[in-house]
Amino acid sequence: MKIYNFSAGPACLNESVLSVASEASLEYKDSGMSLLEMSHRSKEIVSLFEETTENLQSLLSIPSNYKILWLQGGASLQFPMIPMNLISKGGSADYIDTGSWSSKAINECNKLETAITIASSSKSNYSFIPKQFEQNIESNYLHITSNNTIYGTQYKDYPEVINPNGFLVADMSSDILSKPINVSDFGLIYAGAQKNMGPAGVTLVIIRDDLVGKNYRDIPTMLNYETHVKKESMFNTPPVFSVFVVNETLKWLQNLGGLEAMAEINEQKSKKLYDEIERNSLFKSPIVEEDRSLMNVPFIFDKEGLDDKDFLQFCHERGLRTLKGHRSVGGFRASIYNAMPELGVDTLIAAMKEYEEKIVN
């Protein structure tokens, strides 16, 4: 039976990418060595990093005044690194709180300087993206989470920053590469790889070059963006294997027709699933329609007396895995990132229909 993994992260990877990765773990490019044991100073690996950076640059049309970094520590380490590098001494930054990941970013910022939460949808269990807020003109940046992995909301349009010297920062961990974006609208974009880009272990940072080396304070070397810009992401031993898998994913996206083509597929997959949630008498979406995520689709029972575990078991028997909703939302969550095939979504929809028939009759 074909298994479909709907996990929110680490998430499914494309099968052809996994197959190339398994070969490289035995031998990399006729070197007689596994990629896992190769030096990051070798010619092969230096050129792998260059190629990965170029492929990303071309897929996302990243302007030449942006630096691309392949770091470690996950998106979670960016929560403190961003304020450490980018808020002036005694300064502040504006944050929009749209879920647990935004809240964590806010908490980390507050350990260093002042995070001002200018809007939050926490009182409605994060069922929408706030669009009314007042920015602080003196804040260094405005931070958003472009897609809220846990609650299933996503920005369709990004806010504009009012401070002429300010800039937008976005945690794009769970929707990077799902559609084209205009990189020049942002000062900094970051994303852990394990949702939509590759395996855990590598974190992408795209930073406008004038923001590198601000040196507002004495920053530990490893936590300073300037260190990694100067050393081209090879200050210390980088996660070579993870970067390799990211590069294979980028090549797969290119062959598919790039991010315009990917966005069309993502629109189609998510529309099908949301349509079924609306149609099916057993389920409903907890999220306002206009802010629904194309990547993470939470849904809950719309009837009393139904058992979440029973539906999860029903899905399990049909090869549909990791559909349990996050504990703060309950119900179910289908993460349908780039690598989730349309057939996986179709199989889930068929199971929802079949379950409805079983319950209703």
Ligand SMILES: *Cc1c(COP(=O)(O)O)cnc(C)c1O
């Ligand atoms: C998963 C996730 C994170 C945390 O990523 P790590 O790489 O595990 O630190 C942060 N933000 C968002 C939006 C996420 O989905």
